[in-house]
Amino acid sequence: MDFELSEEQEQLKSEVQRFAENEIVPVAKEYDREEKYPWEVVDEAAEMGLLAPQIPFEYGGAGYDVLDTAIIVEELFAADPGIGLCLSSTGFGTEAILEYGTEEQKEEYLEPVAKGEAISGAAISEPDTGSDVSSVSTRAEKDGDEWVINGNKMWITNGSI
Structure with a gap:
């Protein structure tokens, strides 16, 4: 090979x-x-x-x-x-x-x-699980026509920009 x-x-x-x-x-x-x-x-x-x-x-x-x-x-x-x-x-x-x-x-x-006109971000890390995405506790649930997100994040990659 x-x-x-x-x-x-x-x-x-x-x-x-x-x-x-x-x-x-x-x-x-x-x-x-x-x-x-x-x-x-x-x-x-x-x-x-x-x-x-x-x-x-x-x-x-x-x-x-x-x-x-x-x-x-x-x-x-x-x-x-x-x-x-x-x-x-x-x-x-x-x-x-x-x-x-x-x-x-x-x-x-x-x-x-x-094209560099937008930058994506990611909110993964949580206080109790770090960046272990299989253990995150934040949840998004449909409530009528809206989504409700419940949970805590520590860092959001590119969140400040």
Whole structure:
């Protein structure tokens, strides 16, 4: 079995490395010191198709497969884990929309994330269970025409943005 990257994957890796060296490394310390979100880097990453790279072309994404996406994330984190996480988490949860969402939901939510016009978030961690999603106690229940959500969360990924 061949475990080497293909020529296309090597090229992708090189392109992401170049992006990271030019767009992330020079500003990473500044963003850390100032504790600010790297909107400018997000915009540049969107131009390169690096936000939620697994989103298919028909929904405005780059259409990368799992291994390509892993290469992208690895190279972003190698440059700076803080900015790497900001970029790789913009599409946090889009996989669920791709797998289980309606066509209307896919059209409404996926393209803005891929283009950097929207950022998804996730509320998983709870005081008693951490991030063990199989043990969360928060529940959503239908009450007439509305959904009522009951529970507590500790952190919400991208909640502040």
